[in-house]
Amino acid sequence: GAVVSQHPSRVICKSGTSVKIECRSLDFQATTMFWYRQFPKQSLMLMATSNEGSKATYEQGVEKDKFLINHASLTLSTLTVTSAHPEDSSFYICSATGTDLLRVNSPLHFGNGTRLTVT
Amino acid sequence: AQTVTQSQPEMSVQEAETVTLSCTYDTSESDYYLFWYKQPPSRQMILVIRQEAYKQQNATENRFSVNFQKAAKSFSLKISDSQLGDAAMYFCAYCGSAGTASKLTFGTGTRLQVTL
Numbered sequence: 001g002a003v004v005s006q007h008p009s010r011v012i013c014k015s016g017t018s019v020k021i022e023c024r025s026l027d028f029q030a031t032t033m034f035w036y037r038q039f040p041k042q043s044l045m046l047m048a049t050s051n052e053g054s055k056a057t058y059e060q061g062v063e064k065d066k067f068l069i070n071h072a073s074l075t076l077s078t079l080t081v082t083s084a085h086p087e088d089s090s091f092y093i094c095s096a097t098g099t100d101l102l103r104v105n106s107p108l109h110f111g112n113g114t115r116l117t118v119t
Numbered sequence: 120a121q122t123v124t125q126s127q128p129e130m131s132v133q134e135a136e137t138v139t140l141s142c143t144y145d146t147s148e149s150d151y152y153l154f155w156y157k158q159p160p161s162r163q164m165i166l167v168i169r170q171e172a173y174k175q176q177n178a179t180e181n182r183f184s185v186n187f188q189k190a191a192k193s194f195s196l197k198i199s200d201s202q203l204g205d206a207a208m209y210f211c212a213y214c215g216s217a218g219t220a221s222k223l224t225f226g227t228g229t230r231l232q233v234t235l
Contacts, residue, residue: 043225110164
């Protein structure tokens with residue numbers, strides 16, 4: 001089945017620094033990737049949708065200058081948390097769908113997530 | 120906007136018994152898809168079962184089945200013969216028609232405990 005790899009799985013950074021999270025589709029072309037954020041014991045909240053080669057579409061309330069998303073190729077999307085603060089600490093998870101998974105009844109494929117801790 | 124509601128924050132079931140998790144949703148669309156995802160402590164999102172709204176027949180995957188009531192906008196998950204490995208967070212999710220490109224809206228989740 002389709003596999004999505006997310007890296008790193010855990011990262012600890014100091015306040016004020018930037019952190020990049022990668023999401024890769026390993027065996028399919030991911031034309032669309034989604035970035036979610038999950039607080040402890042809460043649901044997944046969609047942050048943004050990225051389509052290969054175009055600017056990401058951010059959900060209301062998500063700062064686009066804070067969470068930079070790049071989807072430059074059909075197999076890679078990155079989320080950069082800029083000038084991280086402790087309140088950015090969270091679990092970030094990506095998902096992907098592609099040209100060979102156009103039918104919605106083929107489920108999204110999720111990465112394993114990244115636990116970000118900002119000290 | 121579509122919303123998904125899971126009214127049971129926590130549920131408990133004894134091993135080998137049956138449990139039903141509730142989910143309701145709100146939408147103005149007629150064509151859509153519904154999913155149940157399982158999230159164990161590893162945080163991996165695992166697809167449990169999916170239902171296409173145009174299908175009247177309830178989806179079934181081994182021990183997992185759904186009760187899809189389109190008019191009532193209800194989509195409950197039944198787990199039969201519960202196993203210890205079923206313990207996890209369960210999320211109900213909604214996806215609109217193909218034009219929304221697989222954008223999922225999740226419910227708040229139900230934590231399922233399985234006891235001996």
